[in-house]
Amino acid sequence: MNERLxxxxxxRGELLERIDxxxxxxxxxxxxxxxPLAIADxxxxxxxxxxxxxxxxxxxxALVVARRRGLRGLLxxxxxxxxxxxxxxxxxxxx
Numbered sequence: 001m002n003e004r005l006x007x008x009x010x011x012r013g014e015l016l017e018r019i020d021x022x023x024x025x026x027x028x029x030x031x032x033x034x035x036p037l038a039i040a041d042x043x044x045x046x047x048x049x050x051x052x053x054x055x056x057x058x059x060x061x062a063l064v065v066a067r068r069r070g071l072r073g074l075l076x077x078x079x080x081x082x083x084x085x086x087x088x089x090x091x092x093x094x095x
Contacts, residue, residue, distance in 0.1 A: 062074060
């Protein structure tokens with residue numbers, strides 16, 4: 001019985017050492033990916049903001065385009081955006 005208990009304690013010690021090594025590897029990998037993931041997270045925050053405030057974004061974009069190209073340019077751009085939007089909606093079911 002004591003031999004079995006001794007084997008179990010030794011196995012437990014080996015497993016704990018392995019766990020510590022894996023934790024160290026995970027910490028190293030996390031430190032490598034920390035900055036790129038932070039940038040991606042900021043980008044997603046911007047996308048969420050734009051999505052949540054869509055009327056404001058569209059209004060500002062319309063003003064910018066209208067000042068640069070006039071009403072005709074604005075209508076052309078709106079039509080182009082609408083067609084692009086419809087195109088991507090058509091692709092979505094296939095994804």
